[in-house]
Amino acid sequence: MKKYILLAVTALALLALSSCEKFLELEPESQGIAVNNTSSDSIFFKSASEAEAALAGAYSDFKNEYYQLDYFVNGDAQSDDAYAGADNPANFQIDDYKLDATNSNVARDWRYLYGTIGKCNTVINNVGAVTDPAMSAARKEEIVGEASFIRAFMYFQAVQLWGDVPLQLKEVKTISAANLDEIYAQIFPARAPKAEVFAQIIADLETALAKVPATNIHKGFATKGAVNALLAKVYATREPQDWSKVNQYCDAVMAGGYTLLPNYDDLWNTANENTSESIFEINYNGGAPDGNWGTKMFRGLDWKKFNIPSNDLLAAFDAENDTKRKNASVVFEDVSGKWSDAHYPQTHYPFINKWRNFQEGSNQNYIFIRLADILLLKAQALNELGDQPGAAALVNQIRARVNLAATTAASQSDLRLAIEKERRLELAFEGHRWYDLKRTGRAIEVMNNAKGANGENLGYNLTPSRLVWPVPQSELDKNLQLRQNEGY
Numbered sequence: 001m002k003k004y005i006l007l008a009v010t011a012l013a014l015l016a017l018s019s020c021e022k023f024l025e026l027e028p029e030s031q032g033i034a035v036n037n038t039s040s041d042s043i044f045f046k047s048a049s050e051a052e053a054a055l056a057g058a059y060s061d062f063k064n065e066y067y068q069l070d071y072f073v074n075g076d077a078q079s080d081d082a083y084a085g086a087d088n089p090a091n092f093q094i095d096d097y098k099l100d101a102t103n104s105n106v107a108r109d110w111r112y113l114y115g116t117i118g119k120c121n122t123v124i125n126n127v128g129a130v131t132d133p134a135m136s137a138a139r140k141e142e143i144v145g146e147a148s149f150i151r152a153f154m155y156f157q158a159v160q161l162w163g164d165v166p167l168q169l170k171e172v173k174t175i176s177a178a179n180l181d182e183i184y185a186q187i188f189p190a191r192a193p194k195a196e197v198f199a200q201i202i203a204d205l206e207t208a209l210a211k212v213p214a215t216n217i218h219k220g221f222a223t224k225g226a227v228n229a230l231l232a233k234v235y236a237t238r239e240p241q242d243w244s245k246v247n248q249y250c251d252a253v254m255a256g257g258y259t260l261l262p263n264y265d266d267l268w269n270t271a272n273e274n275t276s277e278s279i280f281e282i283n284y285n286g287g288a289p290d291g292n293w294g295t296k297m298f299r300g301l302d303w304k305k306f307n308i309p310s311n312d313l314l315a316a317f318d319a320e321n322d323t324k325r326k327n328a329s330v331v332f333e334d335v336s337g338k339w340s341d342a343h344y345p346q347t348h349y350p351f352i353n354k355w356r357n358f359q360e361g362s363n364q365n366y367i368f369i370r371l372a373d374i375l376l377l378k379a380q381a382l383n384e385l386g387d388q389p390g391a392a393a394l395v396n397q398i399r400a401r402v403n404l405a406a407t408t409a410a411s412q413s414d415l416r417l418a419i420e421k422e423r424r425l426e427l428a429f430e431g432h433r434w435y436d437l438k439r440t441g442r443a444i445e446v447m448n449n450a451k452g453a454n455g456e457n458l459g460y461n462l463t464p465s466r467l468v469w470p471v472p473q474s475e476l477d478k479n480l481q482l483r484q485n486e487g488y
Helices: 002-017 048-063 065-077 089-096 104-129 137-162 177-187 194-211 224-237 243-254 264-268 293-297 311-319 323-329 371-384 388-401 412-426 433-439 443-447 473-478
Strands: 023-025 034-036 082-085 278-282 306-309 330-333 349-352 366-370
Touching: 048 065, 048 104, 048 137, 065 082, 065 089, 065 104, 065 137, 065 293, 065 306, 065 366, 065 433, 082 089, 089 104, 104 137, 104 473, 137 194, 137 224, 194 224, 224 243, 224 278, 224 366, 224 371, 224 433, 243 371, 264 323, 278 371, 306 349, 311 323, 311 412, 323 330, 366 371, 371 388, 371 412, 388 412, 412 433, 433 443
Parallel strands: none
Antiparallel strands: 023 034, 082 306, 278 366, 330 349
């Protein structure tokens, strides 16, 4: 009965609004379902410009709160690289593995990801019907490929955070009393097993690989290099991992003309954006229309910031005598009289240094995937495939750029730890560390042994159930088909 009440209320609301809005988002809004409830008009996009605008809307979500802030909180503050910082209890729960289903970050991240998935669904399912001669058949194919890449990127985030998640791939075209039963499962989907979610991610990326261009006007758009890189990361994460596939797609990236910058620090200079090392990078023009407010969340003296570099990470830099990457990644300031922190003295307080334009209206780009990440992922693949010399050579290539000696690791087990350490120091604060620890099965051991300033254990109590997030309570309340993750 509750099912029919939900559907009846939804149908009545939609019918009441359909006269003034053509495209409506149907509850639960986070499930990415768009509705075209005008039965007399089956064409979603009437012009090439409408279709292009819809794709641009999906791309624009790489500039929302998830990707400007939460992406880095989830990948770094949830790891041993950063403390939560600031004063947000929701972030403290993430940092301390004490999440509950009412956590505001968890709810908003679900909404953000599924909102973008819904935009991609609309593009993928409707661009082919555009009759405007201004849009060529080739451009339609490219648009499908680009939207498929974006959808895969969003689902990859979701499956890593929650495990099993709903797979929503279509929008509801019409809703009426006659089709309520038919569309119920589409409006209120159950969680799909993560194996199915990964299969869909791979299918989307294979579609994208065949359709997107090799290059674009800048690194903020889907290209074959970005698709190959994401495929490598997906095959390194999906269980069981397919290291041959990881190696294959890493090789495809490396064949795409990308090169390491000679100077590591230049990666974070706003004069050197969209470089030869960058594979996927969100571009900001700055100012009120297109400013990156996220950088201000991590750096500045006006209020206590998020993602404070951890003592454990600083000790790892120092143990390696890795001054180049430490100085590029961390900067110390005197915050006397501004705020206090249990981890650091006010006179020597660390901030993330990779995002250096942290003023209002920042034009700082965010780099999400770069070549060093892929080289170290290939090193991991080669090590798992039994090629220890090949793996070590790639690690040494990364180390040579910052004037560090070659690794002494030679066995498979030692190289696993050497690659893990190299990824940590190379990619600090870029949102990778937590997911690296999870996919290698090392998260519980590493986090429960994380150390403070004086070598003391920080007392984290990470358990298997806390490797994934709770399904937001707000989603459970809206969708009776959803089930909560174990332990929440």
